[in-house]
Amino acid sequence: MRRWNGWGDDAVEFALNDEALAFLAQRVGAGKPAADAGYEQACAQIQESRLPPHRLIDTSPEVRLRNALGQSLPDWLRLRYGVIGAAPDGVAYPESAQDVRDLLDYAQQFGVALIPQGGGTSVAGHLTAPAGLPSLTVNMTRMRQLLYLDTESQLATFGAGVLGPDLEAQLRARGYTLGHFPQSFEYSTLGGWVAARSSGQQSLRYGRIEQMFRGGSLETPSGTLHLPTFPASAAGPDLREIVLGSEGRLGILTEATVRVTPVPAYEAFHAVFFPDWRSAETAVRQIVQAGLSLSMLRLSNPLETTTMLALAGHKKLIGLLEGYLSLRGCKEGKCMLMIGVSGRKSLARTALREALALTLPQGGVHVGRYMGDKWKQNRFRNVYLRNAAWSHGYAIDTVETAVDWPRVEIMMRSVEAAANAALGAHGEQVHTYTHLSHLYAQGASVYTTFVYRLAGDYESDLARWKSLKKAVSMAIVENGGTISHQHGVGSDHAPYLAAEKGQLGISSLRALFEHVDPQGIMNPGKLLP
Numbered sequence: 029m030r031r032w033n034g035w036g037d038d039a040v041e042f043a044l045n046d047e048a049l050a051f052l053a054q055r056v057g058a059g060k061p062a063a064d065a066g067y068e069q070a071c072a073q074i075q076e077s078r079l080p081p082h083r084l085i086d087t088s089p090e091v092r093l094r095n096a097l098g099q100s101l102p103d104w105l106r107l108r109y110g111v112i113g114a115a116p117d118g119v120a121y122p123e124s125a126q127d128v129r130d131l132l133d134y135a136q137q138f139g140v141a142l143i144p145q146g147g148g149t150s151v152a153g154h155l156t157a158p159a160g161l162p163s164l165t166v167n168m169t170r171m172r173q174l175l176y177l178d179t180e181s182q183l184a185t186f187g188a189g190v191l192g193p194d195l196e197a198q199l200r201a202r203g204y205t206l207g208h209f210p211q212s213f214e215y216s217t218l219g220g221w222v223a224a225r226s227s228g229q230q231s232l233r234y235g236r237i238e239q240m241f242r243g244g245s246l247e248t249p250s251g252t253l254h255l256p257t258f259p260a261s262a263a264g265p266d267l268r269e270i271v272l273g274s275e276g277r278l279g280i281l282t283e284a285t286v287r288v289t290p291v292p293a294y295e296a297f298h299a300v301f302f303p304d305w306r307s308a309e310t311a312v313r314q315i316v317q318a319g320l321s322l323s324m325l326r327l328s329n330p331l332e333t334t335t336m337l338a339l340a341g342h343k344k345l346i347g348l349l350e351g352y353l354s355l356r357g358c359k360e361g362k363c364m365l366m367i368g369v370s371g372r373k374s375l376a377r378t379a380l381r382e383a384l385a386l387t388l389p390q391g392g393v394h395v396g397r398y399m400g401d402k403w404k405q406n407r408f409r410n411v412y413l414r415n416a417a418w419s420h421g422y423a424i425d426t427v428e429t430a431v432d433w434p435r436v437e438i439m440m441r442s443v444e445a446a447a448n449a450a451l452g453a454h455g456e457q458v459h460t461y462t463h464l465s466h467l468y469a470q471g472a473s474v475y476t477t478f479v480y481r482l483a484g485d486y487e488s489d490l491a492r493w494k495s496l497k498k499a500v501s502m503a504i505v506e507n508g509g510t511i512s513h514q515h516g517v518g519s520d521h522a523p524y525l526a527a528e529k530g531q532l533g534i535s536s537l538r539a540l541f542e543h544v545d546p547q548g549i550m551n552p553g554k555l556l557p
């Protein structure tokens with residue numbers, strides 16, 4: 029069963045071994061486990077529902093608690109410490125576009141705020157119920173069927189609530205794949221990917237969700253917006269672009285048509301180490317600008333490389349690897365690059381060979397497939413470390429942005445420095461490390477992880493998070509980055525959106541939302557400041 033106050037299936041554990049705990053204790057001090065609130069205690073906080081009855085709506089406290097929040101750190105603090113606050117007054121599980129229409133009509137009639145929900149994996153406060161207003165979460169996960177597969181055009185139409193594994197299983201049974209693998213893949217949905225503009229780990233081959241989303245159907249308070257599929261169009265602005273990243277503010281996506289491709293015949297992930305950041309960054313920039321047919325490039329900075337090796341276990345094997353790398357010039361300060369290839373075997377191998385050749389002038393040391401295979405094996409399991417870290421008294425949070433190449437290194441250093449200063453003001457150290465998760469000819473996304481000790485009570489931990497979030501968000505804005513490359517805006521990033529959209533951009537978006545949703549019932553408080 030899915031955990032109500034953490035990540036993933038409660039039957040799956042990913043423990044931190046003794047070496048990893050010693051590593052963390054040395055970096056930020058020994059963690060002190062915080063006392064978690066019980067499930068009954070949390071349920072007891074759910075207030076009486078204010079909703080008039082409706083055939084699709086469940087108002088039980090259990091269901092409302094399980095659909096109240098996402099996966100951001102403030103969401104976790106509320107669940108773990110049992111400070112639930114505003115929760116939706118009910119949860120509906122529509123099974124058709126007509127059900128969704130009925131819910132929109134109901135919400136307009138009774139002045140109820142609607143919160144569209146996919147898998148609930150938002151990490152930016154997209155799903156929080158507005159305080160003071162009756163609200164209804166519309167959980168889309170029952171709309172999960174493959175409705176149509178056009179193999180000639182390589183287009184698949186799904187119910188928008190389909191979860192990642194279900195979507196891939198339905199496609200693979202027919203020889204196709206979407207190839208969209210965010211780290212939250214197991215619990216996120218197609219509709220959520222579109223509404224929050226997500227990016228999967230193999231975006232170099234398959235593209236971001238923007239490139240995959242070809243059309244669909246959005247139920248809005250003012251009617252249905254149909255988005256037909258065209259291979260290309262010059263008929264004015266592309267309306268798909270206003271649905272992508274709309275974060276539930278415009279309406280509810282009921283169907284989405286996506287571009288699919290045949291399942292690749294061959295796939296492999298290889299690891300390469302570099303002596304330092306400068307050489308590694310130069311190599312990945314040259315590789316991505318060479319336009320090779322790769323599926324993934326993922327570059328860890330020195331601290332992330334050290335962390336991944338420390339958490340890997342297999343002390344003896346890692347010792348041997350480090351000895352070998354040291355002889356080849358990759359010592360302290362070394363950086364690990366994962367290269368993924370997918371497709372026809374001969375083409376994939378050629379692309380890999382050419383990429384590896386570009387690493388050589390920068391001192392790249394290719395260590396083969398073993399680490400890449402391990403990475404692939406654990407690509408959705410590593411997320412469970414958040415649960416394990418919490419139980420040992422540590423919080424884990426992440427932030428991500430994207431910038432053009434000349435600002436990549438300065439962005440990485442500024443975000444890390446901002447986090448150190450913010451937690452330093454609370455008398456705490458933070459273990460901060462970064463990787464470039466998605467690479468483009470123009471620049472890269474910069475993805476930073478923070479591990480620090482929990483204070484052990486809700487107010488102090490919220491204060492720590494607020495300081496950290498503000499400091500790193502300001503560092504992003506001041507260094508010319510976007511406030512999100514892939515997690516979206518929600519309520520946590522909304523205060524920083526005007527810095528990149530400008531006042532005219534914000535007021536134009538607001539006017540659009542007001543036009544489509546004159547009563548302002550769609551996911552209020554999200555996206556716009």
Ligand SMILES: Cc1cc2nc3c(=O)[nH]c(=O)nc-3n(C[C@H](O)[C@H](O)[C@H](O)COP(=O)(O)OP(=O)(O)OC[C@H]3O[C@@H](n4cnc5c(N)ncnc54)[C@H](O)[C@@H]3O)c2cc1C
Nearest residue numbers: 146147148149150210211212217219220223226227276281
């Ligand atoms: C551990 C972890 C790892 C993650 N890794 C990645 C990653 O690698 N790449 C990445 O891009 N993101 C990642 N995320 C963030 C998150 O998974 C994405 O934002 C994802 O797109 C959210 O999908 P969801 O179905 O869970 O949507 P939800 O969290 O349920 O909703 C997100 C937003 O979309 C809206 N929405 C959802 N469904 C619909 C719909 N049918 N119609 C209209 N609006 C809708 C909601 O109202 C909300 O505003 C990660 C999150 C976690 C917790």
